[in-house]
Amino acid sequence: MPLPYSDIVMEHFRHPRNVGRIENADAHATEGSPACGDMVSVYLKVDDKTHKIEDVKFESYGCASNIATGSIITELAKGKSLEEAKQITWQQASDALGGLPPLKTHCSVLAVDGLRAAIQNYEERHGLVKEKEPTTVDVVTRRLKHVMNPMVGLDLVRTKLVKGIEISDGTVRVVIDLPADHQFAPNIREDVKEKIEPLWDVQKVEVEFAE
Ligand code: FES
Numbered sequence: 739m740p741l742p743y744s745d746i747v748m749e750h751f752r753h754p755r756n757v758g759r760i761e762n763a764d765a766h767a768t769e770g771s772p773a774c775g776d777m778v779s780v781y782l783k784v785d786d787k788t789h790k791i792e793d794v795k796f797e798s799y800g801c802a803s804n805i806a807t808g809s810i811i812t813e814l815a816k817g818k819s820l821e822e823a824k825q826i827t828w829q830q831a832s833d834a835l836g837g838l839p840p841l842k843t844h845c846s847v848l849a850v851d852g853l854r855a856a857i858q859n860y861e862e863r864h865g866l867v868k869e870k871e872p873t874t875v876d877v878v879t880r881r882l883k884h885v886m887n888p889m890v891g892l893d894l895v896r897t898k899l900v901k902g903i904e905i906s907d908g909t910v911r912v913v914i915d916l917p918a919d920h921q922f923a924p925n926i927r928e929d930v931k932e933k934i935e936p937l938w939d940v941q942k943v944e945v946e947f948a949e
Contacts, residue, residue, distance in 0.1 A: 743802065744836030751802040756795045756812035765860035768929070769852040769884055773844035775891025776800035778808055780856040786864070789820045796852065803838050803845035807831045811853050820857050820866075826850060855884070862936035873937045875903045878910055881933040888922045894930075901948060908941035910934050918947040 743751070760766075760781035768779040776799055783793035794815050796808040811831050815823040828846040832838045838846055861867050871877060879895060887897040894900050894914070902913035912930055916923060927945040934943045 742839055743806075746834075746836040747803065747806045747838065750806035750809040750835065754798075754805050754809035756809065756816070757797065758795045759797060760793060760795050765856050765863060767852060767855035767859045768932075769848060769855050770886040770891075770893060771800070771844055771848040772883075772893065772896070773848075774800070775886070776804060776845070776848065777886060778804060778848055778852040780808075780812075780852040782856050782860055784820065784860055789866075791815050791818055791820065791823055794853070794856075796849070798849070800848060801842070801845055803842035804849055806835055807838075807846040807849035808852070810834050811849055815853060820860065824854060824857055826853065859936055862938060865938075867938055870938050873905060873910065873939050875905065877937070878903050878905070878912070878934060881937075882912070882930065885926070885929045885933055888925060894926070899926075908939060909944065910937075910940055910942070911944045911946065913946045913948055915949055916947050917949045920947065923947050 760783055763781040764784045766781040768777055770777045778800060779797045781795045782791060785792055794812045796812055798805045798808050811826055814826050828850045831846050831850060882900055883893045883895045885894045887894050887899055890897055899915050901915040904911040914926060930945045931943045934940060
């Protein structure tokens with residue numbers, strides 16, 4: 739049975755606004771949904787004096803609800819300050835879309851998480867993080883829960899691919915339980931670095947593959 743999507747959802751799904759990537763973006767993040775394994779990437783251009791979002795684009799690897807929510811939240815975020823954009827909720831996005839089926843809540847949560855992660859990435863890259871939590875194994879583990887294992891569409895931690903995490907003098911070493919010549923090793927290495935490197939007290943990230 740087709741899902742009861744509103745006309746606004748269908749319009750944003752068929753003609754999504756702000757789709758694509760921004761070359762030389764000031765920040766970007768990719769988030770995965772633990773509920774369905776789909777992913778969304780969000781790119782930002784930010785005025786470095788006013789901290790207003792000048793441009794925002796997204797790429798969705800999710801469903802119609804995710805695409806529609808990505809479209810509406812990028813419209814809502816454009817022109818807002820980072821602080822204002824952080825306050826955008828999935829409920830607001832859902833209301834602006836005329837409502838989403840309850841079964842699809844996680845799809846709009848994913849889009850909002852993507853926007854928030856991109857804002858966080860900007861703050862980390864520009865020294866704007868207010869609460870500087872020291873990087874611990876727990877912090878790294880939390881971040882790795884947002885790196886997808888491309889073989890199954892679930893995160894590295896839940897699929898038990900993280901064999902070890904060591905932190906010493908600003909260097910984070912992550913050991914992944916896959917052979918170094920695995921077809922997804924380069925992607926996983928890049929995604930792990932992207933998630934860990936912006937942490938304020940991390941100077942170097944080493945990703946090793948050991949099966
Ligand atoms: Fe995965 Fe909607 S089902 S984003």
